[in-house]
Amino acid sequence: xxxxxxxxxxxxxxxxxxxxxxxxxxxxxxxxxxxxxxxxxxxxxxxxxxxxxxxxxxxxxxxxxxxxxxxxxxxxxxxxxxxxxxxxxxxxxxxxxxxxxxxxxxxxxxxxxxxxxxxxxxxxxxxxxxxxxxxxxxxxxxxxxxxxxxxxxxxxxxxxxxxxxxxxxxxxxxxxxxxxxxxxxxxxxxxxxxxxxxxxxxxxxxxxxxxxxxxxxxxxxxxxxxxxxxxxxxxxxxxxxxxxxxxxxxxxxxxxxxxxxxxxxxxxxxxxxxxxxxxxxxxxxxxxxxxxxxxxxxxxxxxxxxxxxxxxxxxxxxxxxxxx
Amino acid sequence: xxxxxxxxxxxxxxxxxxxxxxxxxxxxxxxxxxxxxxxxxxxxxxxxxxxxxxxxxxxxxxxxxxxxxxxxxxxxxxxxxxxxxxxxxxxxxxxxxxxxxxxxxxxxxxxxxxxxxxxxxxxxxxxxxxxxxxxxxxxxxxxxxxxxxxxxxxxxxxxxxxxxxxxxxxxxxxxxxxxxxxxxxxxxxxxxxxxxxxxxxxxxxxxxxxxxxxxxxxxxxxxxxxxxxxxxxxxxxxxxxxxxxxxxxxxxxxxxxxxxxxxxxxxxxxxxxxxxxxxxxxxxxxxxxxxxxxxxxxxxxxxxxxxxxxxxxxxxxxxxxxxx
Numbered sequence: 001x002x003x004x005x006x007x008x009x010x011x012x013x014x015x016x017x018x019x020x021x022x023x024x025x026x027x028x029x030x031x032x033x034x035x036x037x038x039x040x041x042x043x044x045x046x047x048x049x050x051x052x053x054x055x056x057x058x059x060x061x062x063x064x065x066x067x068x069x070x071x072x073x074x075x076x077x078x079x080x081x082x083x084x085x086x087x088x089x090x091x092x093x094x095x096x097x098x099x100x101x102x103x104x105x106x107x108x109x110x111x112x113x114x115x116x117x118x119x120x121x122x123x124x125x126x127x128x129x130x131x132x133x134x135x136x137x138x139x140x141x142x143x144x145x146x147x148x149x150x151x152x153x154x155x156x157x158x159x160x161x162x163x164x165x166x167x168x169x170x171x172x173x174x175x176x177x178x179x180x181x182x183x184x185x186x187x188x189x190x191x192x193x194x195x196x197x198x199x200x201x202x203x204x205x206x207x208x209x210x211x212x213x214x215x216x217x218x219x220x221x222x223x224x225x226x227x228x229x230x231x232x233x234x235x236x237x238x239x240x241x242x243x244x245x246x247x248x249x250x251x252x253x254x255x256x257x258x259x260x261x262x263x264x265x266x267x268x269x270x271x272x273x274x275x276x277x278x279x280x281x282x283x284x285x286x287x288x289x290x291x292x293x294x295x296x297x298x299x300x301x302x303x304x305x306x307x308x309x310x311x312x313x314x315x316x317x318x319x320x321x322x323x324x
Numbered sequence: 325x326x327x328x329x330x331x332x333x334x335x336x337x338x339x340x341x342x343x344x345x346x347x348x349x350x351x352x353x354x355x356x357x358x359x360x361x362x363x364x365x366x367x368x369x370x371x372x373x374x375x376x377x378x379x380x381x382x383x384x385x386x387x388x389x390x391x392x393x394x395x396x397x398x399x400x401x402x403x404x405x406x407x408x409x410x411x412x413x414x415x416x417x418x419x420x421x422x423x424x425x426x427x428x429x430x431x432x433x434x435x436x437x438x439x440x441x442x443x444x445x446x447x448x449x450x451x452x453x454x455x456x457x458x459x460x461x462x463x464x465x466x467x468x469x470x471x472x473x474x475x476x477x478x479x480x481x482x483x484x485x486x487x488x489x490x491x492x493x494x495x496x497x498x499x500x501x502x503x504x505x506x507x508x509x510x511x512x513x514x515x516x517x518x519x520x521x522x523x524x525x526x527x528x529x530x531x532x533x534x535x536x537x538x539x540x541x542x543x544x545x546x547x548x549x550x551x552x553x554x555x556x557x558x559x560x561x562x563x564x565x566x567x568x569x570x571x572x573x574x575x576x577x578x579x580x581x582x583x584x585x586x587x588x589x590x591x592x593x594x595x596x597x598x599x600x601x602x603x604x605x606x607x608x609x610x611x612x613x614x615x616x617x618x619x620x621x622x623x624x625x626x627x628x629x630x631x632x633x634x635x636x637x638x639x640x641x642x643x644x645x646x647x648x
Contacts (some may be wrong), residue, residue: 025552026350081646084639086410093564094571120638182638199640229351236559240417243410247418250630253637264637272645290540308575312647313577313588314444314506316410318525319640321596322405323632 002051003320004061007281011185012210015116016060020214022233027226033058041071044162051213052109059213060115069108069285072293075300076101076112078121078205080150083304085242087311088207089305093235100296109315113234117242118208119249123199124179125170125191125200130199142166142178146282147204148185151210153278154271163189170194173290181208183252184245193262199265203275210241241248326430328377328385335509336534339440339565340384343536346557353551357382362388368486375537376433383537384439388469393432394612396617399624400425400436402445402529403501404474404603407628409441409566412531417559424620431456435543437558438531441566442532447523447591448503448580449494449515454523466490466502470606471528477602478595487513491549494518505532507576508569516584527599532563 001020005012024074034058037185040042046064047059063076063129075082076097091097092114105112123254124143130136137155148158161169161178169175171194179202186198211235219227241315256262267275287297325344329336344357362368369534370389371383387400399406400421407415415421416438429436448467454460461479465472472482485493487500493499495518502519503526504510510522536558543551580586591599611621 022556025549026556028352028549045633084642086570089563089567090571094568120642122638174350188519200637200640201385201404201645203642203645206642206646208443232346232350232556232560235564236556239563243413244418246410246631247414250634254633266637266641271647274362276645276648289432303481307570308647310570310574310577311643313590314446314526316643316647317445318408318527318530318588318639318645319635321525321527321635323640324597 001058001061002035002036002041002047002056004047004065005036006097006238007035009037011118011190011245012060012116013037015210016212016238018311019115019233019237022237023229026229026233030082031229033134040224046112048108054215054217055220055234056107057215060210061111061213062210063112064245065110067145070104070293070294070314071289075296076114076145077091077145077209077212078084078147078207079300080147080204080206082279083205083307084220085119085209086207086253087303088117088209088309089114089238090307091188091300095303096299097303100299104292104296105213105217109216109218110213113212113214113230114209114238115212115234116187116210116215116238117245118181118210119242119245120182121179121202121205121208121224122182122186123202124177125175125186126177126197126199126265127170127266128176129197130267130268130271133274136271139177140173140175141300142169143204145205147179147277149282150204150275150278153234153281167191167193181279182245182249183256184248187252187256192256196261196263197265198262199267199269202268203267203272203279240282251311325356325382325384326360326365326371326380328362328371328389331359331364333361334512335442335505335569336360336384336440339534339568340536341624342564343384343439343557343644344569346561347568349552350553355553358602367482372432372434372537375524375539378433378539378541379393381539381542383434384534384535387436389505391434391469392427394617395613396428396620398470399610399620400438400535401469401533402471402531404471404528404530404606405623406530406598406603406624407615407631408530409443409533411627411631412441412533412648413438413562413633414607415624419534419627421627424616424623427539428588428616428620430540431486433540434537435540437536437554437638438562439536439558440534441569442505442509442534443566443569444506444528445503446510447526447528448501449510449519450501450521450523450589451497451519452500453521453589454592454595456592457598460595463497463501466499467528469529470603471503473606474528474599474602477596477605503528506569506573507580508572511576511580513605516566516586520585520587521589522580523591525590527603548551579588603636
């Protein structure tokens, strides 16, 4: 198994190792998985090709890295103003998401699984406060994926910088702002050392899915009991990892605020309103690319619309009442 | 495995059967599970005793049925104004909930697992509209568990009626209102035939956990690989079932509204405010019962307080912005 993460890194590296261990244990020792961190077998951004070609049997990575090969892939990680994790599971497990994902990845010779999740992210670290949409104009902002495209359309100069270089870029002023994940991961990255303002909510990444990939030929020839083991191990680890991060985020945020003087801010309403509109435009543009992308956008939107209606009646009024 | 549900009933019966099948498959045929519906081996409310005494090896049920034996048990199903499912997983998997649950159930000779979830419920079916807290006074309302205690303190005459009799009781006017679960399950129960108003949110039941029980002696003597299979199967099935219900609720609600003329209403603010205060009082009273109950309440509240702070920064502002 080759990963896009550093071996044994907290969060991503740990959930991948735990998944491998679950599969090994459930197989009663029939399956042995050797783990390669980013750069050991192939680089972080070559995991899809390595698994597709059989250089590796399996991979642990994130679908938005493959936007250059298939534009819809980012939707299986996160969509700005899209589904939250529980709704993303509705889509993948019950509303046709898995079949579309399989179809999208088939030409690359891999079978994908929803394997981990970093949950609702934060909006990122800013050297200066954002008072209105105007303050985004010309802002040099580290943000990849569909979220980067949304901020670009809002006037920011979005760039993608590899994770190990984000902190240095913020510190030296190469960028004015940067997002990574949430408090637990961001604390470890040390962004608080050069940027005082930490914005929420992470509307660009309301979901943070990681994927487990299996070489398609290998998968098709695995006995049914082993296929079943892999499916159940991914199902179990996804929710275990998602809720581990929810568990770890609040104390990390407390530490950032109380020990490091970080100031938590909410994006102004005009930014949220404009970003939501632009997020729909980005999906509209995706839908015009080709048939499979159009069908993925349509399926995603059908899930989103029905889940939002349900959320407006149940989850949202409950959370609002509980917070008052 | 003996259940508190009717064999093969949609939702509860189906998730229990799926869990049994997952365990059988993962064990490669080493484990065979024979399923008994409510009333076949023992009644719905005798599942705990049956598993504890070894009459059954395993059970599928809900913890709030055992409030008469251990008052804190209801907290492992749902707490009014408490945790939502993703937060409940944080508590059970990562923040000490499982260890306390094990300790609470040990004297009864069973080991519990979080095995399924009906999600955030609806507030119930009402023959008349609720305009203010005043309208709850003297209302005959079918609601068991901690939620029933909350409504009792708000002035309602809460009663517990077995599920098969709820629809008849509503129709004949024996009760003025009744809650069950959410749109998917409630549609099948036919409550819409006699009650036009369907209230939300189900603040009395923001979580709806079902539990899988294993006889404690049996569990302690199971080989590690079988214990591991049971743990992972429960982890996987819990999230699969939870999101199946989220998937099924919106179309069921649409059908209730469009085909059966049901009117969806939100509880008035004064009801929500009073209910939230009373819910805290109910937990305070629980905490004074004995040491284990006090520790469970403290652990639950610590989880709730940290998760609410995090939710206020991330999930709630995101859902609010997305709904606007």
